[in-house]
Amino acid sequence: MKKIAIKAENISKQYRLGEVGTGTISHDLNRFWSKIRGKEDPYLKIGEANDRTSKGSSDYVWSLRDINFEIEQGDAVGIIGRNGAGKSTLLKLLSKVTKPTTGSFKVNGRIASLLEVGTGFNPEMTGRENIYLNGAILGMRRAEITRKFDEIVDFSGVERYIDTPVKRYSSGMYVRLAFAVAAHLESEILIVDEVLAVGDAEFQKKCLGKMGDVSKGEGRTVLFVTHNMASVKSLCNKGIFLENGSKKFEGDIAQAVSLYLGGDVSGLHKKTFNSLEKEGVFKLNSISLQSKGLNENEPLFENVKIDLLTDIDFIVNDVENYHITYHLYNDIGEALFSFCDSSNNLLKKGNNRLCCIFPENFFQSGNYSLALFVIKDKKKSVFSEKDIITFTVVDGGRELGVYMGREPGYIKPKFEWLNLSAL
Template identity: 85%
Template sequence: MLALKAENISKQYRLGQVGTGTLSHDLNRFWYKVRGKEDPYLKIGEANDRTTKGESEYVWSLQNINFEIAQGDAVGIIGRNGAGKSTLLKLLSKVTKPTTGKIYSNGRIASLLEVGTGFHPEMTGRENVYLNGAILGMTRKEITRKFDEIVDFSGVERYIDTPVKRYSSGMYVRLAFAVAAHLESEILIIDEVLAVGDAEFQKKCLGKMGDVTKGEGRTILFVSHNITAIKELCNAGLLLEKGNLVTQGDINKCIIEYQKNSDIKFSYDYSNDNVRVENDKILVKSYKAEPINGDMINIKSGIIITVTFMCKLKDVDIDLSFFLKNSHDLTVMSTGIMVSQNKNSEKGDYTVSFEIPPYTINEDSYYFDFFWGINRSDIAFRTELFGFEVHGMQNQFGEIIKSPGILFPRITHKVEKI
């Protein structure tokens, strides 16, 4: 059974204007409509790319979005800043209308889009709980039945009869989340608001959202830049980029695609790339990841990672540390090597290689931090620009082969002075 369905929804904004813009534009739209013609302003506008200066005053925050969300799904909406995530949630919450397309929903929707959304600042916490419940169409009796549970979860019992305008941002979001999660709505929409709460409350919220989907069968749409939280909570995903829906479906595939579309470089050579990865101590000249066996990196090929860099320091100890992370931002292995010791470093080029043995890591996109240290104390340089992808393998039954996972993999390394 479907909880939400979006059919070809788009949202256009006119920069510097509130609503549809000017009276002349509204009259022009009306004139085209009565003649049975298409809105002329739908033919203009640019994608919402914040990194470039546009030529049009019209911007498409979302374009031609289509998806279906089943009842009981926990859907993570991911993408860079400006991708259209918050705009999509506002459309689904009916805070604003789409420029084109239709949205179908089955059930009441509770939204937590910004800190304190839906709260009246002059009213107390208690009054706002009842106000939010009434907006959702609940009776006073239904709200009263849930009231003690809401206050207990929020942890603001002492201030429940204080006007919320005197609440801190943390107290605001605690009470707002407690109301949204406990009142009886079939669909719960949550924007990146949990960042306001402390670590303990974030963990508590994630646990509650897990209970809501798995135990109560309610539908959750969750926007967050915390990929680990998305991975733990969600079973499905939507990946947005510059207002377009790039990938939808399994959350792991969406996360991997998101990582691949980030600024991570899968190969690098400073003589060919426009990027210069350096500071006054280290210049990274090239990087590559290659299979030890075969012509493609997969779980049985093994991986050799090679980085060539120029050391601009003389007569110091230089060490290089390597921290490998997966697409969920979890560190899966780390190692380190002394490039020079006994304070005998020379200015010039070095090549360092790391070998990861076969059957160590699974299908995923990976990236890593390199830390260059000086005299075992100070960090000379750090970069997390580089990464690689491990391709999946199937057995004879069509199942994805999983690595057994070596608890303490032996990562060999080698240093050469060029």
Template identity: 70%
Template sequence: MLAIKAENISKQYRLGQVGTGTLSHDLNRFWHKVRGKEDPYLKIGETNDRTTKGNSEYVWSLSDINFEIEQGSAVGIIGRNGAGKSTLLKILSKITKPTTGKIYTNGRIASLLEVGTGFHPEMTGRENVYLNGAILGMTRKEITRKFDEIVAFSGVERYIDTPVKRYSSGMYVRLAFAVAAHLESEILIVDEVLAVGDADFQKKCLGKMGDVTKGEGRTILFVSHNMAAVKQLCNTGILMKHGNIVDQGGVNKIMENYIINELSPNSEFKYIEDLSKKAQIHNIKISNNKHIETTEFSHIDDINITIDYINRSVDKGVRINIAILDKFENVIFITRKRFEDMHENSLSLQIEGNRLIPNTYILSVALDTPGVELYDYIKGGIQINIVETGHENFLAGDTDNGIIHPPVIWM
């Protein structure tokens, strides 16, 4: 049995405006409609590609989306920022209407799209639980039956009679998720909000969502940039890019497509020729143990880095220096490797698994001859995401041949 069906869903926005933006445009749409003609503004507009500067004031956030979701499925919706994931969930949640197309749903929908969705800031946590339940179509008796379980899961029992405007963002999302997951809706829609909670709460939420799909037969749509969480929870996936669905099917196939085609690090480093440099970094490739280029790794994976360089006038051995920085540009560790053969024009080294805890890191690369000259330096060109897999075995060490070189500074 189908839980959700989307037919030809598109969503158009006019930049800087609400709706079509002007009364003349609205009247023009209406005049075409009463005459039985197509909306003239459906023929204009550009794809929502944030990497380019468009020429049109109209943008298609979604374009001709079609899919079917079976009841009891856990569907991971993945893609880069700006792919249209959140817009799609807002349409499915009936927060906004599609410009074209129709959505068919079978059952009540509970959505958690941002912190405190559906909460009234002046009302207490207790009152908001009942308010959210009523919005979902639950009776007071049904909500009361689930109330103690919701509060226990959220961990905010001490503050349940405090207005939620005084809650921290973590408390907000704990209670909001508890309400959405425990009240008896047939479809649960969750956006990236779980990133607000701490690690223990995220594990708790993933476990609850697993119980919801496998034990209770409810349908989940889950948007996250945490590939480990998507793989753990979901059995099917939808890959989006620039407002289009580019692939859908089994979650492992979708994730592999995403890693190979969307997370390639090459696009984040751009070579600009500088003839004044004796040697220059030309390309940076990062790959996993399967030789797939990606910026997403399990913390137990080896990270293989290959640096292609141009040698213009260096006649001595060179050294490649890799610095791993946190998001505040603090050095986590440095790894180095020396090369005496100047005919290769390609240097490779490996960061062994279990060296980085789950987090987002910045990769910096330098090319030099030790004690002689620094030839090229690339800072912040590539980000690396390390995700958790459930194994906790972080090692340290030092060497000067492609593994860790001191200092090692753990976050």
């Protein structure tokens, strides 16, 4: 049985909008009077969800609300969500930069945090001095830090500047040294916010490799916040998806990423449109993916044929000059390929119900999205819509003795093979 590294119980964090402070004197007196009587803070009842896109009526917002989760020792957990979802707030609470409004954490082990460029660094001190300062803050003995010192400097790649005050470092040099310190000192839990985006591509790759080693090789726990879904899927085995301060999903990282990218783990693969049209050209009614014998609420299996149905009305007279093109994307937003109705005279004026058939065992299990294009004269796009529909393909099972797990890649084309020596 694995040991619990972090347990969050009813974690909430409330902030007051506007000027810094808790509010007026009357607010403070009300809080004080409620505390004397043993009652709840009255302003905990009036906060609103942290939706940055809408204007609310309250001066108080919940950056996080009733967050509960358990993270086991050795897990690599990706915390994902859109801007303002509460990711950085959660990490700051875990790192004890700020206190939760309600709830508590139970943490087994020391935490090393890298929340923003230069966290915990004294700009007037040299890189060498800051390594020892950070190590002391994390509870390391000087002998421990000295033992790791050369390894930290080598990893950071800033050896030439190690005796220079860090205020003269670039932001990339700052984050190089800060990550090297956090990753190499002997803490049981490593927390990394989106600071790796400051580093160059070579250093980002190096950092991801080190975090993988920390989690898989050394058995330490890693919490990773990023908007790079390729990185989070390659590094993490579990995910927590936050939205407007609430936890929407906790579990397998692939499902968490699917929800973040707008997918649906329930299996619904039909989208109806009421007003999606290009005036005078077409009106799109619906797009759906389905398999024979299954309804639209059931998942799509990899080992059966999948039909892509496009219901579209063409209004224009010269409809023969138009065609439909789709681009297929994987769950991290990479374009896999494009396909179109290249047959002449396939489209006609009025209603068209187009069916594109994907053969069985074409897709690997995973999450996908489609972009739709309406093309005129084979060169001009008159309409385009990315992520017009998302869908999930699940493992259909394989014959006993053949299954070896999910193969790499996203599609499984069947090519023709010949043995020329037998001909």
